[in-house]
Amino acid sequence: MFNSVTQVFVRLLLMYRIAILLVVAAFSSCSSDDRSRDEDARISVVTTTTMITDMVKQIAGDKVQLTGLMGPGVDPHLYEPIPSDGIALSEADLIFYNGLFLEGQMTSDLKNQGGIDFGSTVSEDQLKGDQSHPDPHIWGNAQIWAGCIPLVVKALSDADPQNSSHYKERGDRLIEVLRDLHQWSRSRVESLPEDSRILITSHDAFEYFGESYGFRVVALQGISTATEAGIAERVKLVDFIKKNQIKSIFIESSVSPAAIKSIAEDSGAKIGGELFSDAMGEPGDIENSNDEEYDLGTYQGMLKHNINTIVEALK
Numbered sequence: 001m002f003n004s005v006t007q008v009f010v011r012l013l014l015m016y017r018i019a020i021l022l023v024v025a026a027f028s029s030c031s032s033d034d035r036s037r038d039e040d041a042r043i044s045v046v047t048t049t050t051m052i053t054d055m056v057k058q059i060a061g062d063k064v065q066l067t068g069l070m071g072p073g074v075d076p077h078l079y080e081p082i083p084s085d086g087i088a089l090s091e092a093d094l095i096f097y098n099g100l101f102l103e104g105q106m107t108s109d110l111k112n113q114g115g116i117d118f119g120s121t122v123s124e125d126q127l128k129g130d131q132s133h134p135d136p137h138i139w140g141n142a143q144i145w146a147g148c149i150p151l152v153v154k155a156l157s158d159a160d161p162q163n164s165s166h167y168k169e170r171g172d173r174l175i176e177v178l179r180d181l182h183q184w185s186r187s188r189v190e191s192l193p194e195d196s197r198i199l200i201t202s203h204d205a206f207e208y209f210g211e212s213y214g215f216r217v218v219a220l221q222g223i224s225t226a227t228e229a230g231i232a233e234r235v236k237l238v239d240f241i242k243k244n245q246i247k248s249i250f251i252e253s254s255v256s257p258a259a260i261k262s263i264a265e266d267s268g269a270k271i272g273g274e275l276f277s278d279a280m281g282e283p284g285d286i287e288n289s290n291d292e293e294y295d296l297g298t299y300q301g302m303l304k305h306n307i308n309t310i311v312e313a314l315k
């Protein structure tokens with residue numbers, strides 16, 4: 001009798017303590033949510049590729065809450081959204097994406113959520129590829145990429161008018177930085193003999209780059225990584241390399257290096273290094289080359305790395 005009364009009492013006490021813990025937990029999570037919302041009144045911006053994330057970061061600084069969906073080394077053609085991406089997109093005040101079918105599986109979602117499309121700024125005469133398969137790799141040309149800056153400045157200013165002069169100032173400065181970068185890239189390539197200016201990579205991501213900085217571009221795969229190259233394409237590329245006595249070919253940070261490595265073996269060409277095609281490097285990863293230091297996680301660092309790597313390997 002005494003035992004069973006004690007047991008009931010102990011059980012009641014336990015239930016009471018659990019109830020108290022649950023109530024405390026519910027209250028504390030509630031209040032911390034409210035607090036973080038109160039503290040962060042900034043607009044929330046969601047971006048897709050690392051290049052777009054970096055542009056928004058360089059223009060907005062810490063005035064926005066920025067979420068980039070794709071990290072370094074991620075191939076946007078094949079990227080499959082994860083559940084947290086859906087939440088981020090549905091809660092965003094602004095969404096920026098590349099468009100031109102770069103974000104293969106996400107394109108219609110991004111459009112439906114009111115995303116702002118970088119590809120829409122490129123004029124028809126600048127656009128490569130054809131109407132059904134436009135070439136999305138517009139960041140390859142710093143001048144075309146700088147043409148997307150006003151789109152970002154305007155969208156940020158419309159969504160957050162009190163910081164509009166901040167966005168305008170930093171946007172204008174970035175346009176100048178990219179103009180200088182474009183000139184630097186052109187003159188750096190001039191140190192390379194004209195007949196060595198042939199760039200061979202995994203997939204056709206460098207057409208805009210090649211046109212603006214003076215390279216003939218040959219790739220194993222097409223403008224998307226979604227279809228693999230067949231045996232005929234591999235044989236053709238090996239022949240081309242031998243015939244033109246090309247010293248070096250390049251792997252890409254967001255594409256498997258296996259196919260290019262086997263082409264190098266079969267043709268006798270060297271691997272000239274790793275280029276950033278569809279994703280940039282890790283922010284804060286500093287490279288030192290050609291008497292200069294740059295951050296591989298920025299657009300400027302990405303382009304400098306690519307130009308320096310190619311020039312050093314082909315000269």
Ligand SMILES: [Zn+2]
Binds near residue numbers: 077137204225277
């Ligand atoms: Zn690509």
